[in-house]
Amino acid sequence: xxxxxxxxxxxxxxxxxxxxxxxxxxxxxxxxxxxxxxxxxxxxxxxxxxxxxxxxxxxxxxxxxxxxxxxxxxxxxxxxxxxxxxxxxxxxxxxxxxxxxxxxxxxxxxxxxxxxxxxxxxxxxxxxxxxxxxxxxxxxxxxxxxxxxxxxxxxxxxxxxxxxxxxxxxxxxxxxxxxxxxxxxxxxxxxxxxxxxxxxxxxxxxxxxxxxxxxxxxxxxxxxxxxxxxxxxxxxxxxxxxxxxxxxxxxxxxxxxxxxxxxx
Numbered sequence: 001x002x003x004x005x006x007x008x009x010x011x012x013x014x015x016x017x018x019x020x021x022x023x024x025x026x027x028x029x030x031x032x033x034x035x036x037x038x039x040x041x042x043x044x045x046x047x048x049x050x051x052x053x054x055x056x057x058x059x060x061x062x063x064x065x066x067x068x069x070x071x072x073x074x075x076x077x078x079x080x081x082x083x084x085x086x087x088x089x090x091x092x093x094x095x096x097x098x099x100x101x102x103x104x105x106x107x108x109x110x111x112x113x114x115x116x117x118x119x120x121x122x123x124x125x126x127x128x129x130x131x132x133x134x135x136x137x138x139x140x141x142x143x144x145x146x147x148x149x150x151x152x153x154x155x156x157x158x159x160x161x162x163x164x165x166x167x168x169x170x171x172x173x174x175x176x177x178x179x180x181x182x183x184x185x186x187x188x189x190x191x192x193x194x195x196x197x198x199x200x201x202x203x204x205x206x207x208x209x210x211x212x213x214x215x216x217x218x219x220x221x222x223x224x225x226x227x228x229x230x231x232x233x234x235x236x237x238x239x240x241x242x243x244x245x246x247x248x249x250x251x252x253x254x255x256x257x258x259x260x261x262x263x264x
Contacts (some may be wrong), residue, residue, distance in 0.1 A: 025225040025232045025254070026052035028086065029247055032060040036073055040080075047081045049247050053121070053231065055086040058109075059096040064089065065105070067112055074117040086121035086148065087113055094125055094152035107132045114139045123148040123179070126170045137173050148209070149175035157182040157189040157212065160196050164203070171204035177231070179209040184216045193220060194227045201228030218245060222253040 029051040033039035039061065046054055056077065063069050077085055089106050090096025101109065107128075113119055114136075124136045126149040133149070140147040149170035157163075163180055170178040178200065184190045190212040197210040209231045212220040221232045232254075234247040 025230050027247055027251060027254075028053035028055050028231055028233050029235065030055045030057050030233065031077075032057050034060055034062045036061075036063075036069065039073055040076060043077050043080060047083065051083065051234070051247060053084045053086055054081070055088055055123075055233075057096075058087060058089040059091075059099050064109070065100045067109060070109065070113065071117055074113065074119055078118045084120040085118075086123055087117075087119045088123040090123075090152075091125055091128075094127075094150075095154050103128065103132065107135060110136055111139045114143045114145050119145060121146045121148055121177075123150055125150055125152070126166065126173065126175075127151060133173055137175075141174070146176040147174070148177040148179050149173055150179035150181070150209075152181045154183050154213070157184050157193060160192055160199075163196055164200060167200045167204060167208075171206055175206045177209050178204050178206050179231075181211050181213055183214055184212045187216060190217050190220055193217070194224065197224055197227040197229050207231075221245065222250060223257060225254070226257070 029046050029049065031039055031042045031046065031054060033042050039056070043054065054077070056074070058064050058070065061070070061073075074085065074087065087110070089099060089101075089110065092098055099106065110122055110124060114122055122136065122140050122145050124133065124147070126133060137147055151166050151170075163182070167178050167180060180193075180196075180200075182189075182193060184193070193210060193212045197208055200210070201208045207230045208228050210220070210224055210227075210229045211217065211232065221234070224232060232250065234245060234250040
């Protein structure tokens with residue numbers, strides 16, 4: 001395990017060689033279309049908005065069980081833009097849509113996407129069965145995909161000790177990105193999440209992505225970068241989680257904060 005201190009070292013993020021801790025984060029916008037036509041229409045809109053990353057939420061796609069259709073959509077998106085693409089099939093237990101796939105089938109699809117497509121990132125929940133997480137990590141590594149291991153809690157913000165343990169587990173699996181998204185019940189939960197971000201960033205070798213969801217947590221999406229979070233999520237067409245704000249509004253807020261808060 002390698003330890004980093006953001007006040008001693010401005011370490012480049014593992015993706016694209018341009019994201020740095022202490023700098024404004026990259027902004028990701030989701031694609032949530034149910035059909036191929038809706039997905040491409042949303043993608044065209046997002047391209048005009050110029051996010052840093054596009055996330056295709058595959059769990060919204062009605063034909064997610066059709067592997068070749070999934071691969072064709074990824075191919076078409078990558079033909080349209082060089083904006084990095086993240087592929088996610090969010091589970092119901094962590095806020096995703098119902099899908100016509102068993103967990104084993106979902107993992108198999110993620111493996112095929114790694115093997116046969118040009119996606120840049122694969123997102124998978126760390127609390128899934130160990131054999132599945134390990135399988136995704138291995139195939140992502142083999143095919144040069146960046147692995148986002150994630151944890152989402154839409155009910156509460158668990159104890160800091162528990163969240164640190166989850167983050168360490170992600171790091172132990174070899175995640176390039178350690179992602180934690182939690183729901184605050186008070187402002188104190190949001191402050192605690194930001195402190196956790198700072199602590200986690202010092203302890204893991206991958207890059208950290210955190211957010212406090214809902215209305216209470218909105219400002220964490222704009223200021224999390226100052227604590228070590230390298231990616232934040234915004235609305236381009238439709239929100240994929242509570243508390244996301246329009247990309248133009250979030251971008252302006254981050255730029256204003258960045259002009260005041262610099263880590264030199």
